Amino acid sequence: MIIKLKKYSALIFFLFVTSNCVYATPIVSFNGTFGYTVASNSNPGILSVTGTLIGYQDLSFTPVLSGSQFNLTTVLQEENYTATTSQGLFGTSGGVWDFNLTNGDGTDLLYGTVGSLSMSGQNGFTFGLLSGNTTSMGGTLLSDFSNPFTLLGLQLDMSVPFSQNMFQNNFTGVVNASLRAMPDAVTEPSGFILFAAGLFGMLFVKRKN
Amino acid sequence: MNTCSIPKRFICFIVLFLMGNAPAFALVEAPLVSIQDVSSDAGSASNGGLFTIDATALSITTNISSTLTSTTTISENFSLSATYAGATGTNYNYTNGTLSVGSLLFATFGNLAVVDLGTGKDAMFSADLIYTGGSRKGALTNGRIAGMLANITGNLGGDFTVANTFADVGKIAVVPVPAAMWLFTPMLMGLMGFGFRSQQKRKRQA
Numbered sequence: 001m002i003i004k005l006k007k008y009s010a011l012i013f014f015l016f017v018t019s020n021c022v023y024a025t026p027i028v029s030f031n032g033t034f035g036y037t038v039a040s041n042s043n044p045g046i047l048s049v050t051g052t053l054i055g056y057q058d059l060s061f062t063p064v065l066s067g068s069q070f071n072l073t074t075v076l077q078e079e080n081y082t083a084t085t086s087q088g089l090f091g092t093s094g095g096v097w098d099f100n101l102t103n104g105d106g107t108d109l110l111y112g113t114v115g116s117l118s119m120s121g122q123n124g125f126t127f128g129l130l131s132g133n134t135t136s137m138g139g140t141l142l143s144d145f146s147n148p149f150t151l152l153g154l155q156l157d158m159s160v161p162f163s164q165n166m167f168q169n170n171f172t173g174v175v176n177a178s179l180r181a182m183p184d185a186v187t188e189p190s191g192f193i194l195f196a197a198g199l200f201g202m203l204f205v206k207r208k209n
Numbered sequence: 210m211n212t213c214s215i216p217k218r219f220i221c222f223i224v225l226f227l228m229g230n231a232p233a234f235a236l237v238e239a240p241l242v243s244i245q246d247v248s249s250d251a252g253s254a255s256n257g258g259l260f261t262i263d264a265t266a267l268s269i270t271t272n273i274s275s276t277l278t279s280t281t282t283i284s285e286n287f288s289l290s291a292t293y294a295g296a297t298g299t300n301y302n303y304t305n306g307t308l309s310v311g312s313l314l315f316a317t318f319g320n321l322a323v324v325d326l327g328t329g330k331d332a333m334f335s336a337d338l339i340y341t342g343g344s345r346k347g348a349l350t351n352g353r354i355a356g357m358l359a360n361i362t363g364n365l366g367g368d369f370t371v372a373n374t375f376a377d378v379g380k381i382a383v384v385p386v387p388a389a390m391w392l393f394t395p396m397l398m399g400l401m402g403f404g405f406r407s408q409q410k411r412k413r414q415a
Contacts, residue, residue, distance in 0.1 A: 024248075029267055031243045032278050052280050054268035057248050065282050084299070085327050122299075122324055122333065126236060127355045129331050154357040154375035157236045157273075174273060176243040176375050 024058035026144035026181040028101065028109070030070040034155060035172045036088075045076035045167055047090050047119065049175055053101070061140050064104030072099040072151075074114050079167050086162040087120040090132070097137060099151075101179070110139035110179070115148065119155065123163050127156035130177055145181045153177020237355045240271040241379025242310055242345075244287045244356070253358055253371035255293065260303050260321070262289040264374050266310045269345075271383060285311030287376075289354075291321045293366070299325040301365045306336065308354065314343035314381055316352065323358070325365055332358045332365055338378070347382025354378045 032051025039045040053068035074090035081087070091114065092098050098114040112135050121128020130153040136145040153175055160171035244266050246252045251263035264287045272279035291306030303321040308314075321336040338352040356376030363369025 027247065029245050029247075031268055031270060031280060033273065052278065054243060054280060054282050055245070055247065055265070055284075082327070120326060120328070120331075122326060125324075125333070125335075127333060127335070127357075129326060129333065129357050129359060131331070131359065152359050152373050152375070154355070154377065156355050156377055157238075174237075174241075174270075174278075174377070176245070176377055178245055178375075180373070 026058045026141070027056060027178050028053060028059070028063070028141070029055040029178040030068075030101075031174070031176045032070065033172060034175045036076075036167065036170060038168060038170050039076065045088075046093070047074050047076065047088070047117070048072065049177075051175060051177070055178075059141060059144050061109075061144075063109055063141075067104035067106075068109075069102045070099070071101075072114070074098055074117050076167055079165075081164050083123075085120060085122055086164065086166055087118060088167050090114065090117040090119065099134060101139065101141075103140070108139040110136055110141045110145055112136040112138075112145075114151075117151065121155070121162035124161055126158040126161045126173070127154060128158070128162055129153075130155050130175065134179065145179065147182045149179060149181040151177060151179055237353050237377045238380040239273045240269060240345075240381050240383050241377050242266050242283075242287075242314070242381060243268045243270065244310075244374075244376040244378065246374040253374045255363070255365075255367070255369050257368070258293040260289075260291050260293065260323075262287065262308075262374055262376070264288075264376070266313070266378075269381070283311075283313075285313055287311075289321075291318070294320075296366045299327070301325070301332075308338070308378075310343070310345070310378065312343060313345040313385075314352075314378065315341045315346070316378075317341055318354075321354075323365060330359070330361050332361060334358065334376075344385040345381040347384070349380065349382055352379060352381065 030051035030053050034049040037046045049072040051070040053063060053065045056063055073093045075093050076088055077091045078089040097111040100111040101109040103109050115133040117132030119130055132151045133148055134151050135148050136142055155173050155175050158171055158173035160166055160169050244264050246264040250265055253262045266283055266285040266287045268280045268282050270278050270280045287310050289308040291303035294302045294304040301323040306318040306321050308316050316338040318336040318338050321334055323332050323334045325332050335355040338354055340346045340349055340352055354376055358371045358374055360372035361369050
């Protein structure tokens, strides 16, 4: 049995290691304020978000929260209204970047573009959902946010409630949101250590006998 | 005019000022606590009629203007639980609720409304809170929670799990209770002492 175990130990090791994977999800959390400026002349409506980092997880780099800043600027592309809900769809501003996350020391943590950003909520309410897809272009955290990733958050205390034609008015509010990357599989070393200890124990017992 | 009554009236004004904060039933006012779920949290779910949120309070924002916020980062466990009470259209109501933000804030609520946003996977929730304790309760008696459940799997009103949870609770006391007490008490004693000395001085002059 030990001979067979040695023969297949490499396969067993590979299967065990790959089956003991946990998933790390890079996230940077921020809160701040947002403002919507209604379209004028030939300029579309603009949604701007300004915030400060308040938390992070599973990053390859430790950011400095104090003095950090998040900025986002997108333009209104479409408005959708139903009897109960209202939605604004925003897209890229066409600039060098749409969002920028700077570290407390002023360096760029992450910057990139917005593919699509939805601001939606139920009519009559002063809070709603901010949800969108973003793509990173550069920054210290580029390796953590290399895939298309999401911007998710809560908009609240809006000066204009969700309603028909709400995007014909300027309004402001508070935002509590995060950038969330796709989860990456991470090998768990503790499982390997346990397996190796068990294997050596079996070999030792066999040799002793 | 009796000079001893001046500090008493002033003291009464201060006490009433501290107690008389209008409750915020529509907006979540600053100072507010921002809450998100992180990897160590269980997140939000409803199972067997019990709705629970396990998340983390990440910051306290004390000042908000159109261009400026004043934010302090924290890391406190946030938990909420409530019992399903029935649905009205797209509104799913949960009652007998409690929530806590570490040791900062404890509250109860009679009705938490979870509203389906119609996207098939998102909902928002809100409730008026009755504060019951915590270092950030201060003299406040009422507050509000508003939040978002994004990427829901399952059916609202039944069993479901939520991938992402965001919420804000406010308003909370600007200064934690022990600090406020240490600041307020010496001021109060100083005012009383000042009034007493003024009275004694006038008696001597008389």
